[in-house]
Amino acid sequence: MIRRLTKEDHEQVFLFLQQDPSFNLFIIGDIESFGYDADFQDVWGQFDGNGSLEAVLLRYYDSYILYAPGDFDADGFARLIRETAGPSLSIQLSGKEEVARQFEGRLPLGTKRTLYFCECRTDEYARQEKGAFAVKKAGLADVDRILDLRGRIPEFDTRPTARDMLVKAMETSSARTYYMEQDGRMVAAASTSAENSLSAMIVGVCTDQEHRGKGYASAIVAKLVCDLLAEGKMPCLFYDNPAAGRIYHRLGFRDIGLWTMYR
Known part of the structure; x- marks a missing residue:
């Protein structure tokens, strides 16, 4: 039934x-x-x-x-x-x-997309990746800046409901976004989604094309991992890019299965 x-x-x-x-x-x-x-x-x-x-x-x-x-x-x-x-x-x-x-x-x-699903149970490796970068936490006033950054990334497909969903998630503390900026412009970010009492999904990891290769995204994800684990929440994420997978594994993530999405 x-x-x-x-x-x-x-x-x-x-x-x-x-x-x-x-x-x-x-x-x-x-x-x-x-x-x-x-x-x-x-x-x-x-x-x-x-x-x-x-x-x-x-x-x-x-x-x-x-x-x-x-x-x-x-x-x-x-x-x-x-x-x-x-x-x-x-x-x-x-x-x-x-x-x-x-x-x-x-x-x-x-359209079908199958991704590797992984979780991180330790901040041992993430602590080494945070570096000296100035990582900031976004607020509601930064929502449009986050969406603008994602809109500049060719790999991102932003849905019409994206703004409403992001605002609601921030208001209920079920999501957060950390970011870095250069000359007042947001150039890299990573967010959580579905934060709950046990875990959180890391999503929206992105860097402006001209700022890639500088370690910005790794530093942001590393800070998210450290903060989430300190709060008793297990960080999870999924990926399909082998290069991204190597970065996440370096931060302490381990594959636990496959996740399929139809969009």
Whole structure:
């Protein structure tokens, strides 16, 4: 049985999600920040005959994430996603590779991208990378500067909801951005997403083309790693660029699986 989840289900939901806290950091973070009643977020669960959870699906704006440690009702969740996604030509969906791929052929999915998922359990290596760079923490007044920097990076695809999502995340302390600037212009940055009581995803690592190769992004990520671990939150991230992977591994990150996104 699949049904919408409410705050009355919260204890059971979190016990279920904490089986795999790193891979579930988006779902955990969004529930902790926005609960079960926000107009831009819905949470559903699949239960077995004994009332135990078997899968959880989260809708955050126009994106869906599903977690299931074993078999789940892929057809039932696909019908639910079609009913709630509206007239979209392609569905934005993500999750562990072995879970997300089961929706291929069941939904009109966007372009597939599979990434390495990794976590960092120590700041031993990050402490050595911070260097003498002046890394600053962004506030709400810097949101447009962050989006402007990302807009200058060819690899970034900024969605129409990006500003609203970034503001909401900052206001609820589920995201932060650290950055560096030259002559008053933001030239490198890295952010967190889905920060929660257990973990945080590092995203949006970027450097202006003319400032690459100077170690700016590494220094920013290193500071994020040190600060997050000091707060008891495990830093996670995903990558598909081998060169980026080598940098992250040097900072202490280790691969734990694959993450698939359809955009």
